[in-house]
Amino acid sequence: MSSTSETRVWRDEVLAIFKKEVLSEFRGKTGLSTGVVFSLSTIVTVALALFNKNPNKMDLQDVCASLVWIILLFASLLTLPRSFLVEEEQGTGDLLRLLARPHAVFWGKVIFNLIQMWLLCLLVAVLFIGLTGIVVTEPLVLAACLFSGGASLVGAVTLCGAIASRAANRAALAGAISIPLVLFPTQWGVSGLREAFGSVVATGGNTAAIGLTAYALLSLGIGPWIYAAVWKQ
Amino acid sequence: MSSTSETRVWRDEVLAIFKKEVLSEFRGKTGLSTGVVFSLSTIVTVALALFNKNPNKMDLQDVCASLVWIILLFASLLTLPRSFLVEEEQGTGDLLRLLARPHAVFWGKVIFNLIQMWLLCLLVAVLFIGLTGIVVTEPLVLAACLFSGGASLVGAVTLCGAIASRAANRAALAGAISIPLVLFPTQWGVSGLREAFGSVVATGGNTAAIGLTAYALLSLGIGPWIYAAVWKQ
Amino acid sequence: MVVAEGLGKRFGNRWIFRRLEMEVSAGQRLAILGPNGSGKSTLLKTLAGLLSPTEGKVRLPEGDARRTLGYSGLDMALYPYLSVAEHLEMSGALRSCAARTEELLNRVGLWMARDVPARQLSSGMRARLKLCLAIQPDPLVLLLDEPGASMDENGRNLIWEIAEEQVRRGCLIVATNDPLERRLATHELDLGN
Amino acid sequence: MVVAEGLGKRFGNRWIFRRLEMEVSAGQRLAILGPNGSGKSTLLKTLAGLLSPTEGKVRLPEGDARRTLGYSGLDMALYPYLSVAEHLEMSGALRSCAARTEELLNRVGLWMARDVPARQLSSGMRARLKLCLAIQPDPLVLLLDEPGASMDENGRNLIWEIAEEQVRRGCLIVATNDPLERRLATHELDLGN
Amino acid sequence: MKYVFAVLVSAAIIWSFLVPDAPMFQRPELARIFFWHFPCPMMLTAFMCLGAFFSLRYFVKITLPLEPETNPTERRLWDLRATAALELGFLYAILTMATGIVFSKAQWGALWQWDPRQTSFLIALLIYGAYFALRAAFSDPDQKAAYSAAYMLAATLPLIFLIFVFPRLPQVLAVSFHPTDTIMGGNLKGQYLYVTLTLLALVSVLSGWVYRLRVKAGLLEIDNELEDASGATGAIPVVRPVRVPAED
Ligand code: HEM
Ligand SMILES: Nc1ncnc2c1ncn2[C@@H]1O[C@H](COP(=O)(O)OP(=O)(O)OP(=O)(O)O)[C@@H](O)[C@H]1O
Ligand SMILES: Nc1ncnc2c1ncn2[C@@H]1O[C@H](COP(=O)(O)OP(=O)(O)OP(=O)(O)O)[C@@H](O)[C@H]1O
Numbered sequence A, B: 001m002s003s004t005s006e007t008r009v010w011r012d013e014v015l016a017i018f019k020k021e022v023l024s025e026f027r028g029k030t031g032l033s034t035g036v037v038f039s040l041s042t043i044v045t046v047a048l049a050l051f052n053k054n055p056n057k058m059d060l061q062d063v064c065a066s067l068v069w070i071i072l073l074f075a076s077l078l079t080l081p082r083s084f085l086v087e088e089e090q091g092t093g094d095l096l097r098l099l100a101r102p103h104a105v106f107w108g109k110v111i112f113n114l115i116q117m118w119l120l121c122l123l124v125a126v127l128f129i130g131l132t133g134i135v136v137t138e139p140l141v142l143a144a145c146l147f148s149g150g151a152s153l154v155g156a157v158t159l160c161g162a163i164a165s166r167a168a169n170r171a172a173l174a175g176a177i178s179i180p181l182v183l184f185p186t187q188w189g190v191s192g193l194r195e196a197f198g199s200v201v202a203t204g205g206n207t208a209a210i211g212l213t214a215y216a217l218l219s220l221g222i223g224p225w226i227y228a229a230v231w232k233q
Numbered sequence C, D: 001m002v003v004a005e006g007l008g009k010r011f012g013n014r015w016i017f018r019r020l021e022m023e024v025s026a027g028q029r030l031a032i033l034g035p036n037g038s039g040k041s042t043l044l045k046t047l048a049g050l051l052s053p054t055e056g057k058v059r060l061p062e063g064d065a066r067r068t069l070g071y072s073g074l075d076m077a078l079y080p081y082l083s084v085a086e087h088l089e090m091s092g093a094l095r096s097c098a099a100r101t102e103e104l105l106n107r108v109g110l111w112m113a114r115d116v117p118a119r120q121l122s123s124g125m126r127a128r129l130k131l132c133l134a135i136q137p138d139p140l141v142l143l144l145d146e147p148g149a150s151m152d153e154n155g156r157n158l159i160w161e162i163a164e165e166q167v168r169r170g171c172l173i174v175a176t177n178d179p180l181e182r183r184l185a186t187h188e189l190d191l192g193n
Numbered sequence E: 001m002k003y004v005f006a007v008l009v010s011a012a013i014i015w016s017f018l019v020p021d022a023p024m025f026q027r028p029e030l031a032r033i034f035f036w037h038f039p040c041p042m043m044l045t046a047f048m049c050l051g052a053f054f055s056l057r058y059f060v061k062i063t064l065p066l067e068p069e070t071n072p073t074e075r076r077l078w079d080l081r082a083t084a085a086l087e088l089g090f091l092y093a094i095l096t097m098a099t100g101i102v103f104s105k106a107q108w109g110a111l112w113q114w115d116p117r118q119t120s121f122l123i124a125l126l127i128y129g130a131y132f133a134l135r136a137a138f139s140d141p142d143q144k145a146a147y148s149a150a151y152m153l154a155a156t157l158p159l160i161f162l163i164f165v166f167p168r169l170p171q172v173l174a175v176s177f178h179p180t181d182t183i184m185g186g187n188l189k190g191q192y193l194y195v196t197l198t199l200l201a202l203v204s205v206l207s208g209w210v211y212r213l214r215v216k217a218g219l220l221e222i223d224n225e226l227e228d229a230s231g232a233t234g235a236i237p238v239v240r241p242v243r244v245p246a247e248d
């Protein structure tokens, strides 16, 4: 097969998976809603916490930064692993293994998760800023961090979902094994957001964005190969 | 049947459901190890986000209060609704409807969720205080809030699970319903915890505890009847 | 014992069956027949009360349905992480009837596999366990949806035995596609359209 | 075409089958027999590559298994929210073979139900859809686990037709408990123990 | 042999107390904790890398071009080695943390103060914990092996990053008390260097020995499993023709 048609084949397969995910999601509405509920209620909680405080008082920016990141982290843990867990819960895993190639499956689901996650980031950012009224001094840094941060979360959490999907207590296990892996980008995410919120102790938002991007690329690069290795276990 | 034997019958049925839940959840040592890693990393995430700050600086108690609540919220949303949704996802709902009575099912699951949730609260509180070194000025209020707060979260989320369990788009519906239901106790929970952490803007921890208890009792009181209503739809 | 009066079930805007009148009295064995998708399982589920009829009503013998009614269907799943024995014990406790674990499991030949979790059972073993659950309380009405599917020779004989017994106690309604199974019925209801 | 060399599968500390030697060549129809729980489905899954053998190895014809191998099993679920047609289109795209939706669905008699989501299908319709998915790429090796279970008369005939065709193209392996289905085999492998 | 080893160890310990106090420390006499604090992370790292390699080896033969490892028995062996290595690594991780905590009590005055080094290492410990939680979650040995190996492969880079790179990032160096260039910067001189190296050598010998034992034990377990495995009648099912089909 010529390389061009080869790439077309891959594209079709990835698209097929992606389409499947979208259809199942919007007919059976499962994953996103949980994430949305969570972020909504969390943000209100936070707004309550910062209630009658002006969040630009020093070191509240830092706190806001960490809060936003925590919300994204947890929301991703609630939402992203499902795409793989569901396959085993509803017993379609075998069908998938018969029809598809691991890389296609992985990318199809990752693309779906990326879109989900970026939407979530947007939602959280808008709501948070709206409700707490915090001032964003560097919108670009914010955007960059949310973009790359979301991507890195997707990379790690999706893979962990795949790894946990065949275990007895999938849901909890997926969370348990992904948190430590997504913990250390936290440091970058938080510092990046601090910069964005114009905190005084901010330390290099661009380095943060770079770090996150690197992490995202790495995890998304390695992910499919690891998944392919356990594909038929 | 005499009332005593009647109550014994009920007790047996509730116990049977409870036993089933426990067995399905903790087959082998799985659940335990997962739970520990899980909650540990969650706390560390939060602690890390508050990285090199002394949490007793004013304002930070409030933030800690909301953080603890967020963690509980996250945990409850991840674990509690499953107890009802799983029945439909794995297709055992019909079996259950053939064998059991709705009230027994509801109470069996609620008791399981309550125990789960209270253990979680305990773990979270201990770890959070241990790792952030925040000072608890009013341990009693803390205990009361965690106890009643956990209960009300269980009440709310389980109720949603019950309502949504038969709908085609379960999760979404459950989510949509839970938002208001979960947001409601949040306000009390946070203010209660603030009081416990001796925040300056604290507003009556006991009222909070009372409110939460009332909420828990109400939701747990209504729950079984709503569930019985949708039981065989 | 089982009476359907003007029973009808609609999914979306399509009637699966309508104006269905039937009465099954004690000692009768009814076979519900019809091609795939003709509504056998739907009818059985409606009789069992798992689906609510769109019109008409179902009359079952008095008493608590948990004990007077036994149902076993193909798309009824078992609890993946509960063992065979645990299923029967749970069912016994929930229906407040004797579990009779050993007796029943020996009967259907699952006693050796009593500690195997349901997700590890083979299709035939699953069918046998569901049969156990259905007959556990010696129900007056026994509803079986394709009991023979994926059962081996000896399993099929088992079903015949159980059918024989059942009619001494009450009535039996079987939905089946299997030409052999069809023979165990004294009456037939054809939903073929 | 399908060769098993010293094949063995152990679950926990129990061997389901061991030192299994078999060779199925083109034009042959093998029936795997044995009582419930004897390992028919396990063997079929191992041949299909859905389970990894504990020892020994399986040889399949060269080429991409997605196209050279068709498998349909009882406990393989469909996507609840995808319609019948969407299943075939997805499968076609994933295996990069022609979807042939209309042709296949007309063949198994699901064309009318092409837009029904899988969770609303009846057991027999589900079996038919799985059969479609299995034969979609005209596979060299066709593995069917109790294809006849919960299929009506015409469905069973369909299986016979497909079996006839299949052997012109390659080989067919059927795991079955049904005495009638057993007859369509030219060879038998008895796992009974 | 063992006795010689024991003598060597005790000698090294005595020696470690004879060295002069290290003046640059808050509690100079307690600087000796370092002798025990340092070998642990080194062992941890060694075993972690071993474990990672074995996990990789579980999936692919190290040949060019890479080809998958298909032999089930081979795979089980590599899984066993990986587990043995990672278990020992986990032990040393905990020891590192323990000695570190004692050390920081002695030198920084607090058991725990969210020093970046402490945080990052805590996360490393969590990842390790997650690995074993994952192992506990599978009942089928092959799945257990495959998925935990996969997780280890995913976790290796983060682990190395957390233990070695992160503490040396410029913005972290700024806030961390924890030394990072004692070895690389050659700031470890004279007797201290010698004692450290000796202990390092002895500890590695010891752990190598323990590792071998662990693998032996594992092999025995596997054999027992195979022996008391039931159900195999040993009878070889064979394909037999039922009738010669008319069409062929
Ligand atoms: C819980 C607290 C601690 C942990 C988790 C910890 C962990 C580690 C680790 C993982 C290493 C080896 C990796 C590397 O060299 O970067 C290391 C090396 C070292 N640690 Fe610690 N440590 C802790 C506390 C301390 C304290 C309080 C001191 C003394 C003030 C100390 C002194 C050293 C020294 C001198 C090295 C040699 C490595 C080098 O400097 O290049 N550690 N520690
Ligand atoms: N995942 C598993 N773990 C442990 N044991 C299993 C697992 N799957 C199947 N078994 C056991 O393996 C044996 C064979 O199962 P299998 O499904 O192959 O039987 P079968 O021949 O298909 O039976 P049937 O005719 O009922 O379909 C059964 O005893 C079953 O309990
Ligand atoms: N939940 C549902 N929503 C909509 N349509 C449904 C639903 N369940 C079943 N149907 C439709 O009702 C019809 C009858 O289904 P049913 O399962 O009763 O058939 P059946 O007679 O049992 O067929 P089989 O012999 O294959 O088991 C089918 O056409 C199916 O598509």
Ligand SMILES: [Mg+2]
Binding pocket: C040, C041, C042, C145, D122, D123, D124
């Ligand atoms: Mg049916």
Ligand SMILES: [Mg+2]
Binding pocket: C122, C123, C124, D040, D041, D042, D145
């Ligand atoms: Mg089978």
